[in-house]
Amino acid sequence: MTARPRTKFRKLDGLLLLDKPRGLSSNQALQRVRHLFRAEKAGHTGSLDPLATGLLPVCFGEATKIAGGLLGARKAYDTVARLGIVTDTDDAEGQPLRERPVPALRIPAIDAALRALTGHILQRPPIYSALKRGGEPLYAKARRGEVVEVDERPVDVHAFELQSAADLLDDLQGVPPQLRLHVECGSGTYVRALVRDLGEALGCGAHVAELRRLWVDPFREPRMWTLEELNALAGRGERSLLACLLPLEHGMASxxxxxxxxxxxxxxxxxxxxxxxxxxxxxxxxxxxxxxxxxxxxxxxxxxxxxxxxxxxxxxxxxxx
Missing domain, CATH: 2.30.130.10 (PUA domain)
Known part of the structure; x- marks a missing residue:
C-alpha cells in the first residue's frame, strides 16, 4: 500500500466561509480545509457541534489574529426542536434520558415560552460542552460518569422565534412532534440549552434534532463553500481554489x-x-x-x-x- 504524500504547507492569509457538513467536528472540518489549502496556520471562529451544519469561518495565517473578536460576534441559526424526549447532550447525538407525552399546544403558549427565553437571560450550558473546569472540558468529565454541576451564566438572545409548528399542530402521521425555530444570539449562547429550556417550559422536554448556522457577524449574507465544492475547485487548479478566500479586511468590519x-x-x-x-x-x-x-x-x-x-x-x- 502506497503511503499518501505529506502535505507541503505554506504561508497563506485569508478567510474561508465554510459550510460545515453534519457529522464532522469543527476541528475535523478545519483540518480538512487546512490540508486542502496547504495553510501553515489555521483556526476557526466558534465551534459547531458535529450534528450542526452551516457557517464556520476559517482563518488562515494572519487572519487568526482577528479570530478571537469574531468568536464574540452575533450569530443566527435555524433549528428543529424535537418535543417529548430529553437527551443527556440536549441534542439528537445523545442518549435519551426521559420521554414524556406532548400536551396539546397552541401558538400563543409557544410564543409566550419563546419570549421568556429572549433578551438578557441566565442560561445553564449543557454538561456535554467544551467549557472547561480545572483545565478539562466538561464533556470529558461527563463521559467518565462524573457528576457535573454547571452554573448559570448571562447570555444575550436577540431573537427566538417560531418559524413553523405544522409538524406538531397538524398531527402528521409518522412525523415526530417538533417545532422549527429561528435563533439570533450573542457569544456563549447554546442553542441546545435554549431548546432544552423551551421543552421544560412547554411541559414535555425537548432536544435539538437539527441545527444550521446561517450567519455570523460581519458575514450576514455569506457565500459558503462546501467541502465537495472545494475539492472540485482544487481539481481545477490552485487559482480556482484560492479564489474562494476573502481578504482579511472582510473580517474586520465589526x-x-x-x-x-x-x-x-x-x-x-x-x-x-x-x-x-x-x-x-x-x-x-x-x-x-x-x-x-x-x-x-x-x-x-x-x-x-x-x-x-x-x-x-x-x-x-x-x-x-
Missing amino acids: WPPVDLDAAQAHRLGRGQAVDGPFHPPGSVAVYGPGGRALGLGQVEDGRLRPQRLFSWACAPAPAAG
Whole structure:
C-alpha cells in the first residue's frame, strides 16, 4: 500500500466561509480545509457541534489574529426542536434520558415560552460542552460518569422565534412532534440549552434534532463553500481554489475603523502608542496608507496602542532615497 504524500504547507492569509457538513467536528472540518489549502496556520471562529451544519469561518495565517473578536460576534441559526424526549447532550447525538407525552399546544403558549427565553437571560450550558473546569472540558468529565454541576451564566438572545409548528399542530402521521425555530444570539449562547429550556417550559422536554448556522457577524449574507465544492475547485487548479478566500479586511468590519498615515503606521508598527485624538474608545480596526489593514488597536484616552497587528504592520519602514 502506497503511503499518501505529506502535505507541503505554506504561508497563506485569508478567510474561508465554510459550510460545515453534519457529522464532522469543527476541528475535523478545519483540518480538512487546512490540508486542502496547504495553510501553515489555521483556526476557526466558534465551534459547531458535529450534528450542526452551516457557517464556520476559517482563518488562515494572519487572519487568526482577528479570530478571537469574531468568536464574540452575533450569530443566527435555524433549528428543529424535537418535543417529548430529553437527551443527556440536549441534542439528537445523545442518549435519551426521559420521554414524556406532548400536551396539546397552541401558538400563543409557544410564543409566550419563546419570549421568556429572549433578551438578557441566565442560561445553564449543557454538561456535554467544551467549557472547561480545572483545565478539562466538561464533556470529558461527563463521559467518565462524573457528576457535573454547571452554573448559570448571562447570555444575550436577540431573537427566538417560531418559524413553523405544522409538524406538531397538524398531527402528521409518522412525523415526530417538533417545532422549527429561528435563533439570533450573542457569544456563549447554546442553542441546545435554549431548546432544552423551551421543552421544560412547554411541559414535555425537548432536544435539538437539527441545527444550521446561517450567519455570523460581519458575514450576514455569506457565500459558503462546501467541502465537495472545494475539492472540485482544487481539481481545477490552485487559482480556482484560492479564489474562494476573502481578504482579511472582510473580517474586520465589526470593529470601528481608524485610518493612519505612513508615519503613524510606522510608529504603531514599532509597538509605540500614537497620539490622536482617536475614537471611539476600545478595540478598533487599524488601516494604513492605501486602506491596507494593519490589525487591531486599542484606543484609550484618545491615544492608539497596538493590540494584535499583522506581520506586515511590524515591518521596518523603507529607506528614504
